[in-house]
Amino acid sequence: MPNKSHTMYLLLSLICWGMMLGTSGAEATDSRAPQEDTMLMFVGEDLDVLTIASRREESAWEAPAVAQVITRNVLRERGTDTLGKALETVPGFYMARKEWGTQPWLRGIPDSVLLLYDTVPMTSDISKSLHPFDRELSLNAVKRIEVVKGPGSVLWGPDAFAGIVNVVPMTGKDLDGVETGALYGMPDNRRGGYISMGHDAGRWDAFLSVSGYEGEMDDTKANVVRFGDGEGQIVDPSERFGSDRPGNSRFIEASGNFSYGDWLTLSGRIADNHRSYTMTTEDDLSWLESRDNPTGFIKAEIRKKLDHASALRLTGSWMETAAEQEIIDQVFEQKEKTVYGEILYDRSFRSGSGLFTGGVSYRNKEVDDALILESYLPDYLSAGNVSLYPIINTRDYEDQLWSVFGQYRHRLGDVEAWAGLRYDNHDSYQDRTSLSTGISWTPAARWVVKLLYGTAYRTPFAKQVAEGEDSALENIESVNMQVAWEPSWQWRFGVCGFWSRIEDHVIEDPYAALSEANHQEFTGIELEGKYSPLRSLDFAANLTLVHNKGPDEAYLYNDYVFVRPDGTLERHYVDLDYPYDSGADTLFNLMGTWRPCENVSFFAKLGYFSERDIFYIQDDDFFVGSSDGGVWLLDMNAMVKDVLWGMDLDFSVRNLTDEKYRTPGTYSSIEGEPVSAQIIFRKEW
Template sequence: MSRRFPFLVYAASLCANALAQPVSFEEEEKALSRIYGGEEMVSIASGYKQPISKAPSIATVITAADIKQIGATDIDEVLETVPGLHVERNTIGYNPIYTFRGIFSQFNQQVLMMINGIPITNAYTGSRSEVWGGMPVQDIARIEVVRGPGSAVYGADAFAGVINVITKTKQDIEGTEVGGRVGSFDTYDGWGLHGGEWAGFDVALALEYHKTAGQNSIVDADLQSQFDTLLGTNASLAPGPVNLSRDNLDARLDLSRGNWRFRGGLQHRSDWGNATGVAQALDPVNRFGSDRWNADLTYHSDEIDNWDLTTQLSYFETSQEIERNLTLFPAGTTLPIGANGQIGAGAPVTFPSGYIGNPEVWERHIRISQSFAYTGFQQHQLRSGIGFNYDSLFKARVSQNFGIDPATGTPIPSQPGIPLIDVSNTSSTFIPTVDRKVAYLFLQDQWNFANDWSLTAGARYDRYSDFGNTFNPRAALIWEARYDLTAKLMYGSAFRAPSFQEMYIINNPAQLGNPTLKPETMENIELGFDYRPLDNLHLGLNFFNFWWNDIIRFVPDANTTTSTAQNTGTQHGYGTEIEAEWQAIDTLKITGNYAYQESRDETLNFDAGYAPQHQVYLRLNWEFLPEWSFSPQAKWIVGRSRGFGDARAPIGDYTWVDLTLRRQNLLKHVDIAFSVRNLFDVDAREPSLAGIPQAAIPNDLPLASRVFFGEVSFKF
C-alpha cells in the first residue's frame, strides 16, 4: 500500500482544490463546452455513447488519426500503446496475447475482441483463432478498449478487458483511396477503400491484402532438442528460424439506409506458418489456412419519444484448416510410444516423416439480440436487453500417424511406414462435434441522483446449455467534482466460459478435456480520476484491485504423460495506471502513459509471472512543416518474472523505439510515409512457456530485428 499512498493523497488534494474554488454557472458551461466538446466518445463501457470521462469504466479510444501517427501496420502495434496492456506472444504462430494488468494465459481467452460490437471468439480454443494472422488497420475508424471486466454488458470473456474494432463507414471514407506498402522480410501490402452512395444506400467497401515471408529470428533450442539429449538422436531443427509466413486477404462491405445497416466481411488466411511449432518444436513444413466469414443485419430506431430500440441478427463462420502437414516433431524424430500409440511410457519409435497430426475444425455462430433504452424518467437512463447465441463446432477432421487405428484397433506406429490415417468421426478423433446454446438478459440503470453525481448499476444473467448459469453485477459511482475533474469508484464481476477444447478434447498426447468445468470468475474494484486542467492537457489516474478465481489449467495426471483441464487456482493483482495527453503547441502533441502491476498466484504463493511489472510509453507527433509530420515513439518493458517452477533468470527488459515520417496531401491527392520499427535493433524477447522439468524453448521467443516500411496512398 505504501507505494500507492502518494497517488491517493494527490488525488484527494485535487478534489479538495476543486471544492475550494467555485466558478460561476456561465464559466462552467463555457469550460465544459471547451473541454468536452472535442472529447472522444465511447460506447462499449455501457452500451451507449458517452464521454470517456463519464463512462462507468476505464476506457481508451484510438482513432484512425492516432493509428496514422503511430505508424501502425497491424492492430497489435496499436494496442501496445494502451496503458496496462502488453502484447505478448503465443508459441503457436506468434499469436498475440493481450495481457491486461498481469492477466496472462496461453490462448488469451480472458479478453473479448469484437468487430462492430459483435464477438469474434472461437468456441474451440476460446480465443480469436489459432490461425489469427493479424488484422490490418486501413479500414479501422476507431478502436475502443475497456480495461477491466465487462460481463455485465457483454457476457462471456469480457474478463480482463474488452476490445471493440469499429470499421469505416461511407462517412469515414468519402471517396476512394488506394495504397501500397513494402517492407522488410519480403512484406507487401495493398489496400483499396471506397465510400459513396448507390441506389439510395450509403456504401463502404474495403479490400486489404498482406503477404510476408515473416521475420527470421533464430530459436536456439526447442522441445525436440530435449528429446535428442535424452535419446541420443539429432532430429531437432534448432537452432533455426521461426516460421511466420502469411498470406492474408481482408474484405468488408457496409450498407446502410434509414434505420437499417448490413455489414459483411471475410478474413482469409493462408500460407500461415506456426512460428516455433504447435508442440514447441520447430516446424518449417506446416502451413495453416482459415476463412472467417461474418455478416450482421441491424435495425436501430430512436423515433419513438424517449425510446431507443436495436434489433440485431449476426452470423459468424470460422475454420482452422491444414494446408501442409502439421509436423509436431520433425522428420527423423524418435519418441517413446505407449500402448495407445501416443507419446508415453513405451519403446522408442522413429518417425521418418515426423510425428504428424492434422486437426481441423469448422465453427458457426448465430446471435440474435434485442436491446431497449428508455430516457423518459427525469433522473434515470434505463437500458435492457435479451438475446440468444448458438455456437456450433459442426465439423472436425483429423489425420495422423500416431494413436489407435480405428479400423484395426492397433497402434498406428506399429504399421509399416507409419502412414497417415484419417480418424475423423471415429473413437480416435481429437474432439467430437458439439454445440452450445446461450440465452441471456441484462438490465442497467444510470441514476443521476444528485447534482454532479450519478450511479450506474446493472447486471446480466446468462444460461449456458453445457455448464449452467452465471450472474454478473456491476456498479459505478461517478462524481463530477468540477467541470474539469471527474472521479469514479467502480465494481465489476466477469466470467470466462470454458472452451470446447478444455471441455471435450480427447485422444491427445498432452492435454485432455473435462466436461465438468465451471467458468473462471473475476471481481474487480477500481478508483479512477479524469483531470483536464487546461484546454490542451488531459491527465488520467486510476487504481485497480482484482481477484481471479477458478482458473482453468491443465493439471498433470498421475502415472501418465497427459494433463486434464481443472478449475484450480486464484490470482490476486493490483496496480496503478497514469496517462497524459498534451497538445504542447499547435504543431506538437505529446502522449504518454505508465502502468504498474503486481499479480500473485495465491494458491502457489508465488508471483504469477510473464507480464511486465512496469510499462512506460511515450509518443511525439511533430508537424515540423505544413503537411509534414514526424512521430517517434518508445516503449519500455520492465520487470517480467518467471512463473512457479521456472528456474530460468527473469525475462530481459527492453526498450523498443519506432519512427514514422509522413507527408500528406502531396499534389493534393498523395500521402507517403516511411517507418522504422525497432530502431536500435535490440534483442527483445517475449516469455516462452514454463515446462517440466524445463522450458521447451529455453531462450524465450525472439521478436523481429530492425524493420523498414515505405508506403504510398492516393485519394480521389
C-alpha cells in the same frame, strides 16, 4: 431451481418496468449535462466517441467505465497498422510476442479481452490463442478503436472478462470516394495493398474495403521435417530430420456495410489468413507449423424509434470460423459457428436525467473437431521415439445461451450513478449472474472521479470441455477508481487504481495439460499524462504497475508412458507446480508527436517492459528462468501528405536501435521483434 427463476423474473420485470416508465417531460435520449458536452472538446483533437460502455454513443470522459478511444487520425500519425501495435500504447496492455503472433495481456491476465469487430465477437472457443492482433485484421478501413477496462459481461455477455476492445469500421459517410494504398516492408520483402470505396447518398450510404498482405513472418530454420506416414504411424528417425524454413504468410480481408436512413444497417467481414512459423525447444528441436483461419460474419441491425424518448433495436448475426492447423506434416481442421439474436430497449426519462437499457438475447454456438493435444509434443519428436504417436483427439460440442439483462443510469447534479444485472442461462455450462455498479462525480468541468465494481465470467475452452471439467466457470470481480483532470488543452492527467480477483481459473499448459482450479489476485495502478507546449507539439506518457499474489499453479505432468504387452498405454504422472505467469509487471510508454506544418507529422515512441518468468523442460528436467529484463524499444513514424501526385507517404521503423532480447515462446524462449521498416503510399480519388 427457484434461484434461477427468481433472477430471470426479476430481470424481465426490470425491463418491462423500464419500458413503461417515463414522464411526459422526457426530452431526449442523450443524458449529457451541458458541462459534459463541453468536456467532449477536451478529450483529444477528435471527439472520443465510443459505444461499448453503455450501448450508446458517448465520450470516454462521461462513460460509465474506464474507457479510451484511439481515432483514425491517431493511428495514421503513429504509423499503426495492426491492432496489437495500437493496444500496446494503452495503459494496462502488454502485447507478448509468440511464434504464431501476438498474445494479449490486460492487467496481468492473459487472453482476457473480449474482441469485437462492429460489436460482433471475434474470439473463439476453439482456442484462446486465436487472436487477430496482427495482420489478420487490417486497420485500413477502421474508423476508431474503443477500449473499456474492467468486466463488461452485463451488457456484452460471456468473455467480457478483464476488458473489451471494439474495432469500429468506416462507413460511406466517413469516406465518400475511393482510397487506395500500397506498402512495402523490410526485412523479408513484405508487401501489401488495399482499396476502400464509400458513397454517401444522403438517405443511404455504403462502404467496401479489400486488403491483402504477404511476407515472410518467420525465417527460423526447422530440423524436424517429417513425422507421420499418413497412416497413423510415425516415420523412422532416419527420415525424420533435415532442414526447412517457413514459407510466406498471407492475409486477405474484405469488409463492408450498408445503411438506409437511421433504421437499417447491414455489415459483414470475411478474411482468409495463412501464417507459417517455426516452433523450437530448449533441447534444440524445431519444426514447422502453420495456421489457416478463414472467418466471416454477417450482421443486420434494425432500429425503431418508439417516441422522442425511447427506441427499440433488433440485432442478428451469423459467424463462422474454419481453423486449420498444420503441425509438421499433419493437418487438423476445426470449425465454429455462432448464431446470435438480440432485442435491446433504450429509454430516457425525467428530462434526460435517467437512462435505462435492457434486453433479451439468444446465442447458439457449435464447435466441430476442436483439436485436443494430450501429449507433450517435443517428447515424441526426438530420435529416441521410434513407435509412439502423440495422443491427439478432437471434440464436438454445442451450447445454447439465453440471456436477459438491464442497466439503469441516473444523474443528479454533478453525480451520476448506475447499476446493471445480467442472467445467463446455458444448456451446457453453469448458469451465471453478472453485475456492475458505479458512481461518477464531476466536481468541476475539468475533473472527473469514477468508482466502479463489476463481475464477469468466461466460457471454457475446448480442452476443458474435453476433460469434462465440472468445476465452476472462471470468474472475476474487479474494482476500479479513476481520477482525471484536464486543466486546459495543454495538460491532461489521469490515474486509475484497480484490484481484481479471479476464481476457478484453469490454464492450458503445453507441458502439463490443464492446471487444477486456482485463484489469483491482482492490484495495480495506471498513470498517464499529456502535455502540449504548442498546438503543433504533443508529449504523452503512461506507466502501468501490476502486482500478482496467489498460490502456485498445480499440474499433473505426464513424464513418461508405459506400453503394455497388449498395446495399451499406462501414463506416469508427477506433480508440477510453478508460479502464475502475469506477464510483464511494469510497462512504460513515452510518446511525442510533432506537426511542423499542415501536411507533415513526426511521431516517436520509447516503450519499456520488464522481465518475465520462462518455464521450460530440458533433458527431462523442469526449469524456471527469466526473459531478458528491462527492454527498451524505440519506434518512429513520419507522415507527409500530398507529396507526389496527391499521394500521402508514411515511413515507419520498429525497434529502431535493433535491441536484441529474448522473450517466452511456447516451448522455449524466442527472439524478440527485430528492427523493421515499412513505407506506405496512399491516395484518395
